[in-house]
Amino acid sequence: MRHLLLFALLLFGMGAYAQNTFPSSGNAAIGIAPAADVPLLVNGLIRGISGGLQIQNPGSAPNGSWITLTSPRSAPGLALAEGDGNGNIARRWDTYVKGGAYHIADNNFSTTQSRLTITTAGNVGIGTATPSNLLEVNGTIRSKEILVESANWPDYVFEDNYKMQSLAEIEAFIKENKHLPGVPNKMEVEENGVSLGEMNRKLLEKVEELTLHLIEEKKERQKLEERLSVIEQNNRK
Structure with a gap:
């Protein structure tokens, strides 16, 4: 019985080593062999519970810039933030799905205003969160040329x-x-x-x-x- 237990532990260790590699130095891998040019390589799904996933450039947040995969305003989305170098967040953009539409919003932490909206019907709104036409712009459009097709000239x-x-x-x-x-x-x-x-x-x-x-x-x-x-x-x- 004792030999069987040792043999089972040996097999488990070999299987775990084949799936996950955490060397004391160098690159690490989960579910796959490590790659020389990737510090962490994962073969499979990464899931964060309650906290999401944050990727930031060198520097301490909020001095640097970072991407957060999270749930802004209880809607699945992506947050992009940039620090001002003084420990403050200079600007944050939230992209999220809410109300049957995809939104890109400017979040200044007092109000969040949707700047670009795409509905499931394919309508695009700029400056409006509820476009009822293929393209709606709440503001001035500046263009060098506009081509308007018209029948029955x-x-x-x-x-x-x-x-x-x-x-x-x-x-x-x-x-x-x-x-x-x-x-x-x-x-x-x-x-x-x-x-x-x-x-x-x-x-x-x-x-x-x-x-x-x-x-x-x-x-x-x-x-x-x-x-x-x-x-x-x-x-x-």
């Missing part, structure tokens, strides 16, 4: 069968409604905003209609000038 205005309102009809509409026909009014814009593609299409439609009105006015003026010239010639005779 208003070249139909120049077709022979296009029915254009007369200037008298447009005047009557403006007097009654205080805006151009086919263009949203002030209340609609304040409530719903403006679609850039649709508004550009509408504005071009009005420019093309105005161009046609100017062409017609020029033709009418030329006719009047010709009639006036004939009358002047008759008067001279």
Whole structure:
């Protein structure tokens, strides 16, 4: 019995040594042989209970920078922090899943504001935590170029069968409604905003209609000038 016990302990020790290596000096490994260029090598899952996992660069926290895999605000996430060199945390960013969306938040320890949000529907919000469109920005967008695709470009205005309102009809509409026909009014814009593609299409439609009105006015003026010239010639005779 005693020999069997010694043999079992020997087998256990050999198995433990094959799985875990903790040398007194050099690199260590768990579940795999150690690697020369890795101080700690783990073949398997690392799980932290209640404390999470923190990785920091050389220097004592909070003077350095570090990454914490934890649960900010009771939601699984990743925290990135940076020290100011004086024992204080200069900035902290939290990334977490909450309310069915992925958030990147600026945490200044008094308030936490979501700066970037991605919902499960694929909507992206910048400066808003509840985007209802594919992209919502609560603030100013600055860009060198914006390409807006638009269907039904208003070249139909120049077709022979296009029915254009007369200037008298447009005047009557403006007097009654205080805006151009086919263009949203002030209340609609304040409530719903403006679609850039649709508004550009509408504005071009009005420019093309105005161009046609100017062409017609020029033709009418030329006719009047010709009639006036004939009358002047008759008067001279």
